[in-house]
Structure formats: C-alpha cells, structure tokens
Amino acid sequence: MNINPNLELYLVTDEAACLGRDFFWVVEEAVKGGVTMVQLREKSLSTRTFIDRARRLKSLLETYNVPLIINDRVDVALAADADGVHIGQSDMPFQMAHRLLGEGKIIGLSAEKQSDVLEAEHWNLSYLAVSPLFNTPTKTDTEKPWELDGLQWARQQSRHPLVVIGGLHPGNAGEAVLNGATGIAVVSAICSAPSPREAARELKTIVQESILWPATKNS
Template structure:
C-alpha cells in the first residue's frame, strides 16, 4: 500500500520549532523547500491535537505548490485529519500492521530502525523507507540507542531491501558520507532549522550530497 519509487538522494527536513530560534516556523520550512528540500516531516511533541492538525493543514497548503510531501511524526490521527502524505513512526509507536490498516492506499510509511533487530524485522513490512536512526550523535534525540555511524549504515544497506533514510547529526561536513554509503534519503533537523539562511543551508546540503 506504500510508495516505493522514492528518488535517490532526497533531502528530508524534519521540523523542530525550538531549533528555528524564534523565527517564523512556516517561513523556515518554505525557505528550506525553495533551497532544495524534497520532503518535510512535521514533528510536534507538545501541541494539542487540534493545534497539531491546524499546523499540519497550514503546512500542507504551503508545500502543495512545490509538490513536496508532508509526513507526520507518530500521529496517524493527525495525518488522517490533515490528509497528509504519510506517517513516520518509531519503534515505540503504533505497530506497522495496525498503521497499515488505518492509512489509505498510497500513503508514505517511514519506520525508524535503532538496532540490527529492527532492521531484520522491517524486512517483513511494506514500508516506503527505513530510517537509520541516529546516524551520528545528535542533541535533538536523547531517547535513542548508540549511533549507527557509517559502518552501521553500511551494514544496514547490506541487510535491508528498503529505501534507506539517514537521520541524526548530519550536516554539510558529513552528508556526503551518508549519501555514498547507502542512504537515499538524508534527513536534516538543526543544520537547516537553525541555519542563518534555511534556503542557503538546504541548497548547500543538497549540493554536498553529490560533490
């Protein structure tokens, strides 16, 4: 039921409002999209359900003219209410089988993998991408296991048939490593959200994948 034709080397923005440093959240996202971001994940841990849905709907309206899909972190109810393009879940969130039943045909499903066991289990799931998380140490995720590092990413690439996303501690200095060692999707948080110019940061990161 999921889409598996993800283009190689997508730049995936995972939002973090505190990382936007007080600037308008929607401005940061749109600037990043104009700079080269091709997917956006809305991650909200503290908003009420109604406020989360309202934010998702507004963000979807902004992204639609750019043909950039909106993915909702964790909350399938919010994704359905906002008619988002997909959902990303972690290992402690809703199980894939239940999520698969709830989402309409054609929606994107992303799943985090924090261990080798997660990678092996995910081979049974028809997901759109598997997120190697975290690739490097990152202050934005404090509830995860040790980083995979490049050797771990290489192991996942050898043992997974899924499109791979890499997230965690990725910046302009190491994005090329991720892109050349198995990750087709590169997920970025603070390296875009906290950058003086989200547009220029996204542009540089997209270019650095191929340098």
C-alpha cells in the same frame, strides 16, 4: 502521492530550532532551497493545534509538490490528509498504521538497532530511517549511534530505501550517501541555519553529487 518519494533531503521540523523565526517561513525557505520531503514533528501541541498546523503546512507544501509526513500521529495524518506518517519503534505497529491510512500513503519507520532492520524486511515500507547515524543533541532517547559501519551493514541487509538522521551536516552528508544512505534527514542543520534556503541548497548539492560520484568514478 507517490509512495516512493524523493528522499534526498528530508527536513524534520523543530520550532525551537527555528530560533524565534516564523516556522512556516523557515520551512518554505528550506523547500525553495531543495528540501524534497518534510516531517512535521510536534511533541507538545494539543491535537487540535497539531491538526491546524498540519493542514496549513500541507497547503504550503502542495504548492511545491513536496510531501508532508506526520511524526507518530496517524490520527493527525488522517485529519490533515497528510501524505504519510513516520512511526518509531514504540509507536503504532506498521500493519495497523497501513490499515488505517490505506493505500497510496508514505509510511516510514525508525530503525535504532539491527533487529529493527531485519524485522522491517517483512513490511512494504516507503523508507527505513537509520537513527541516529551520529551523536546528536536533538534526540537523546535513542540507541547508540549506527556510525558509518553500521550504515553499511543496514544497506547490505535491507531492501528498503534508507534515510539517515542524527548529526548530519555538510561535512558528513556525502559520506553518509557513499556508505549506503538514499537520503539524509536533518533538523538543526537547516532550521537553525542563518539562511535555511542556502543551507538546504548546500546539502542537496552534496547529496546529489555523492549519489552520482560512484557512477562518474567508474565511467
């Protein structure tokens, strides 16, 4: 698996946000619509159930050549042979996660404040997640939002690809890319949408057009 993945549209799962619909159906529809990477985030499952879900999701995503990332749990990532792990500031240190996972795995890290961005410069991350970009009800235990000026600062300071998460939707996804994001990560904007496939397709189009816009503007 490429340790420099396509980060354009990163789905972070939340079964509650699927609104009672089949979890795997929602994810597969999202991938069919253009999701380029999926993070399995489970806070309440037992370890065994988490591993079983990760293995099933890995099998589904392999069909589409989409990487599976496990949130927080390096042990689950290893057990399911996931493509990588996403770690927060209070999780396992990057150096330890890298040593356990070995070469060729994707490792992303959350950056909730400026010192996180600066510290991450010492590590060979696959991406840095600027979190939260905007206010979001999905995750309430974070620092204050970065907003677009904070994202611009992070882009100037960091050598890593930047994924933004928190309050992203079709109305602001383009602005995020134009202000320095490599890609966007979403939860409810896809999981709770009437059509996860159409929601993903719309977001993917916005991201790709925004990536191309500076080049077409200057041509």
